[in-house]
Amino acid sequence: MEETAKILIDGTTFELPIVTGSEGEKAIDISRLLRETGLVTLDPGFVNTANCQSAVTFVDGEKGILRYRGIPVEQLAEHSTFVETAYLLINGELPTQEQLNGFSVLLNDHSLVHEDMRAFFEHFPRWAHPMGILSSMVNALRAFYPEIPTRTEEEEINITVTRLLSKVRTMAAMSYKIFRGHKTVYPRHDLTYPENFLNMMFDSPVRPYVIDEEVVRALNVFWILHADHEQNCSTAAVRLVGSAKVNLYAAISAGICALWGPLHGGANQAVVEMLGQIHESGGDLAPFLARARDKKDPFRLMGFGHRVYKTYDPRGRIMKQVCDKVLGKVTREDPLLEIAQRLEEVALKDPYFIDHHLYPNIDFYSGILLRAMGIPVNMFTVMFAIGRLPGWISQWKESTDDPNWKLQRPRQIYVGPNERAYVPVRKRG
Ligand code: ACO
Numbered sequence: 026m027e028e029t030a031k032i033l034i035d036g037t038t039f040e041l042p043i044v045t046g047s048e049g050e051k052a053i054d055i056s057r058l059l060r061e062t063g064l065v066t067l068d069p070g071f072v073n074t075a076n077c078q079s080a081v082t083f084v085d086g087e088k089g090i091l092r093y094r095g096i097p098v099e100q101l102a103e104h105s106t107f108v109e110t111a112y113l114l115i116n117g118e119l120p121t122q123e124q125l126n127g128f129s130v131l132l133n134d135h136s137l138v139h140e141d142m143r144a145f146f147e148h149f150p151r152w153a154h155p156m157g158i159l160s161s162m163v164n165a166l167r168a169f170y171p172e173i174p175t176r177t178e179e180e181e182i183n184i185t186v187t188r189l190l191s192k193v194r195t196m197a198a199m200s201y202k203i204f205r206g207h208k209t210v211y212p213r214h215d216l217t218y219p220e221n222f223l224n225m226m227f228d229s230p231v232r233p234y235v236i237d238e239e240v241v242r243a244l245n246v247f248w249i250l251h252a253d254h255e256q257n258c259s260t261a262a263v264r265l266v267g268s269a270k271v272n273l274y275a276a277i278s279a280g281i282c283a284l285w286g287p288l289h290g291g292a293n294q295a296v297v298e299m300l301g302q303i304h305e306s307g308g309d310l311a312p313f314l315a316r317a318r319d320k321k322d323p324f325r326l327m328g329f330g331h332r333v334y335k336t337y338d339p340r341g342r343i344m345k346q347v348c349d350k351v352l353g354k355v356t357r358e359d360p361l362l363e364i365a366q367r368l369e370e371v372a373l374k375d376p377y378f379i380d381h382h383l384y385p386n387i388d389f390y391s392g393i394l395l396r397a398m399g400i401p402v403n404m405f406t407v408m409f410a411i412g413r414l415p416g417w418i419s420q421w422k423e424s425t426d427d428p429n430w431k432l433q434r435p436r437q438i439y440v441g442p443n444e445r446a447y448v449p450v451r452k453r454g
Contacts (some may be wrong), residue, residue, distance in 0.1 A: 027042055027043075032058075039058075039061055039062055041053050041055060042054045046078070048083055048085070065436040071256075071261070076256055076261060079255065079256070079420065079423060080094070080423065081253060081255070081423060082094075082416070083255075084254065084255050084333055086334045089334060089337045089339045091254070091339050091340060093113060093114055093252065093253055094114065098249070098339060098343070099339065099343060102347075105249060107218060107245045107248040107412070108128065108129055108217070112128050114252055114415040115186060115415055115419045115422065131187045132218060133212070135184075135192065136191040136221070138196055145165060146196075146199060149200075151204060154285070155200050155204070155406075156285040159196065159197060159407055160285070161278075162200075163189070163281060166189075166274045167275065172272075182273070185274070186422075189414060190414055193410070193411055194221070194222050194225075195212055197404070197411055198225030208230065210226075210228045210229075219241050223240065223241065223244065239354055240398055242347075243347045243348075244398070247394060248408075248411060249412075251413050251416075253416025253420070254416065258284075258288075258289045259283035259413065259417065260280065262280050263276045263420060264420055264433065265279075265433045266279035267424060268430070268431065268432050269432060273421060284406060285406060290409040290413070292328060293388040293392040293405040293406065295388075296328035296365075297392040297402050298327075298402070299327045300364050300368075301361060303364050304361060308360075308364060310364075310367060310371055314371065318377045328386055328390075330384075334384070335382040336384070338387055340387040344391050348390045348397070352394075352397050355397045359396065359397065362397075365393055369389070373385075391409075392405060395408055
């Protein structure tokens with residue numbers, strides 16, 4: 026028998042179906058509520074609302090579980106590559122060797138960026154944030170690569186997906202080189218996806234880049250850990266904008282904008298900036314912890330807390346291990362790392378942080394890792410965006426394929442003034 030929930034409104038009982046997910050989570054299906062009762066639900070920030078049913082990623086915030094298409098992220102981080110994980114997320118299954126080779130060749134074939142796009146990059150002000158540049162450039166891709174009417178819809182989607190995965194990486198490295206005033210480096214067919222990125226970022230005519238396998242592995246893991254995280258702010262943005270049936274480039278551009286925020290993807294940059302402030306102020310943690318505890322102060326300890334993970338962030342654990350390995354190789358001393366280690370130790374024992382279930386999240390360690398890899402701070406969120414692309418794409422694909430697809434249009438409870446007459450300007454007091 027179908028499980029239901031009962032709701033009593035003005036003496037009338039309404040029965041609502043309960044939907045059960047494959048891991049046993051339950052949700053009250055309120056899709057008929059308005060029609061049947063005339064009432065909507067109020068849930069600011071969607072803290073309590075599932076926007077869709079999804080088969081992409083499973084997160085259990087209490088147990089600290091993260092799985093892509095059923096596979097624990099720990100196993101992917103240990104055995105997989107970013108390209109293989111992207112294939113898994115987008116297509117639902119791990120590729121065969123042949124499929125993986127084919128996918129890698131396609132990514133390589135599409136990695137060049139239209140030469141005319143260079144003019145766009147060059148005319149952004151030097152101080153422009155790379156996330157702003159990236160979101161604009163991704164949106165501009167539609168103009169450079171318009172739809173070809175002879176292609177089937179499936180062919181068009183496949184080519185758009187491949188272009189995005191491949192070109193966003195090239196564009197990210199290009200914007201860095203242009204920002205530095207350096208010659209851009211083209212992708213090479215003999216390098217893997219992360220090797221190519223590192224080479225495009227750091228190779229220079231006066232100092233050829235030497236690829237370090239430990240760094241390549243770290244980058245693979247960094248991107249795997251960021252590849253999807255179910256209905257987070259940027260993914261919700263991609264689904265919402267995508268629901269208006271815009272092209273995929275525009276939907277991904279919206280996701281990049283959402284990710285830019287310091288409470289979301291911008292947190293990895295904010296972590297390093299906060300550590301820098303602690304360092305500049307002499308290294309004493311106490312005033313920063315006091316500010317974080319003060320309810321009247323909007324300051325938050327960046328890299329701590331998560332909307333879903335309330336015990337620990339499984340990605341944070343893996344990232345910490347990778348971070349330790351890469352830092353073990355990097356000879357230069359980093360005062361920020363020492364501060365990060367102290368901060369982690371102190372915050373984990375602090376009653377405020379314990380009571381509020383605030384643990385270091387992935388961004389706490391990823392900022393340090395990226396810094397050790399030589400990635401400039403303002404590129405941190407771009408690194409996250411490259412990693413999150415397969416997630417955004419797979420969630421967009423799932424939502425457009427959904428037989429219950431709907432234009433996303435939330436309701437509201439209006440609390441403004443009641444009807445009142447327009448007053449001509451000369452009569453306004
Ligand atoms: N420092 C100090 N206090 C905090 C922090 C923090 N980092 N995070 C939450 N709190 C406190 C809040 O002040 C609030 O306290 P109160 O109940 O006494 O009023 C309580 O914990 C709950 O906070 P909310 O904002 O309601 O929790 P929410 O789940 O909405 O927040 C968020 C999650 C936005 C990530 C928050 O923890 C935060 O701002 N963290 C810092 C930014 C950060 O690291 N973001 C990265 C997230 S991971 C990612 O996007 C990949």
